[in-house]
Amino acid sequence: MKHKTAIKPTRVVRINKSKPDLDAINEAARLLRAGELVAFPTETVYGLGANGLNATAIGKIFRAKNRPPDNPLILHVGYKKDIDRYGRDISTAAKKLIRAFWPGPLTVIVMKRKKIPAIVTGGLDTVAVRMPDNKIALSLIRKAGVPVAAPSANVSGKPSPTKAAHVYNDMYGKIELILDGGKTEVGIESTIVDCSVSPPVVLRPGKISRRQIERVIGIVDIYLYNNQSVHIKPKSPGTKYRHYAPDAELVLVEGEPPAIKETIDALIRQYQVQKKRIGILGFFPGHDYTIRKNESHVNLGLHAHTVSRHLFAALRSFDEQGVDMILVEGFPSGGHAIMNRLRKAASEIIIAHS
Numbered sequence: 001m002k003h004k005t006a007i008k009p010t011r012v013v014r015i016n017k018s019k020p021d022l023d024a025i026n027e028a029a030r031l032l033r034a035g036e037l038v039a040f041p042t043e044t045v046y047g048l049g050a051n052g053l054n055a056t057a058i059g060k061i062f063r064a065k066n067r068p069p070d071n072p073l074i075l076h077v078g079y080k081k082d083i084d085r086y087g088r089d090i091s092t093a094a095k096k097l098i099r100a101f102w103p104g105p106l107t108v109i110v111m112k113r114k115k116i117p118a119i120v121t122g123g124l125d126t127v128a129v130r131m132p133d134n135k136i137a138l139s140l141i142r143k144a145g146v147p148v149a150a151p152s153a154n155v156s157g158k159p160s161p162t163k164a165a166h167v168y169n170d171m172y173g174k175i176e177l178i179l180d181g182g183k184t185e186v187g188i189e190s191t192i193v194d195c196s197v198s199p200p201v202v203l204r205p206g207k208i209s210r211r212q213i214e215r216v217i218g219i220v221d222i223y224l225y226n227n228q229s230v231h232i233k234p235k236s237p238g239t240k241y242r243h244y245a246p247d248a249e250l251v252l253v254e255g256e257p258p259a260i261k262e263t264i265d266a267l268i269r270q271y272q273v274q275k276k277r278i279g280i281l282g283f284f285p286g287h288d289y290t291i292r293k294n295e296s297h298v299n300l301g302l303h304a305h306t307v308s309r310h311l312f313a314a315l316r317s318f319d320e321q322g323v324d325m326i327l328v329e330g331f332p333s334g335g336h337a338i339m340n341r342l343r344k345a346a347s348e349i350i351i352a353h354s
Contacts (some may be wrong), residue, residue: 007173012164017181020139024179029143031176037064039153039167040140041181042132044105044189045160046167047150055117058149064174067156072122073149074107075129078142083129086147088113093217094195100216103133105190105207109235120149126196126235136181152189159244159312162187166316187309188337194235203235205337244345246315248323252342254330255352257284263352264289264327271325279323281314283331296321304335311341
């Protein structure tokens with residue numbers, strides 16, 4: 001008679017984000033050193049951490065997330081000087097960005113040292129490194145005494161987790177421990193800048209904007225996702241595969257606000273005739289939509305920081321409600337990082353015209 005393998009419960013430990021409990025930090029650090037996985041908050045999203053020098057432990061990340069093996073990970077470090085321990089031939093641009101934005105939501109890509117396992121970098125000669133601006137994360141990394149390889153703590157392709165509950169829903173039984181430090185502050189992943197090339201290239205937009213970066217290091221290029229991107233070996237997360245997608249189909253409508261409103265109104269009528277349950281994610285004031293009682297309209301407003309902080313939670317909430325279609329208003333100019341996430345999450349993108 002075959003016996004089913006019992007699922008080992010994932011423990012959640014609530015921890016004060018301003019003054020992290022040393023016992024909890026010590027336990028999490030011990031697990032990392034022992035080759036186990038620990039989820040923890042950063043200022044951006046929750047990370048799924050493993051010892052960044054232990055290839056076997058890192059392999060557990062890929063299995064827990066069902067992550068493609070050529071999708072590189074970010075190494076999280078506890079001190080600015082650690083860039084020299086794990087990277088080599090550090091460019092002047094990288095050094096300037098580190099001085100300006102670390103700790104913070106900025107990742108730099110540099111040439112890697114031999115000690116970094118190939119599984120971290122997708123077999124490339126470069127490595128992505130970041131120093132998070134979160135006391136829990138920094139305390140954990142420093143106590144562990146190793147760099148922590150940590151993608152977002154969700155099933156690959158799904159909206160990133162901004163609360164411990166999101167991690168629990170995706171990772172229960174797959175990991176040892178979740179440090180619950182409350183809701184993350186930024187809400188979207190870090191900006192990634194490839195400093196292994198000249199001029200540097202912004203591979204993924206985030207809270208740190210292109211304009212802020214160029215004030216520090218001068219002109220940079222911008223990576224643009226296109227149909228050829230599926231054929232490249234990605235140098236960082238977020239540049240090849242579909243990300244951030246809810247279970248429901250997401251239709252993103254871009255254009256001028258009146259045209260967006262008109263198009264979404266027409267889509268609502270179409271999907272309601274098809275008996276599909278609708279969720280609407282909007283940003284513009286005064287955009288009211290005719291929806292049924294079991295449907296929902298979430299308006300996050302036009303403040304980019306607020307939208308970023310609540311974006312992934314809003315997408316997850318639609319799945320919790322069991323909607324079939326999510327109709328999303330395109331965010332106006334200035335929200336490059338927000339639109340990057342929405343375009344990656346979309347099943348379909350419509351350009352609305354008046």
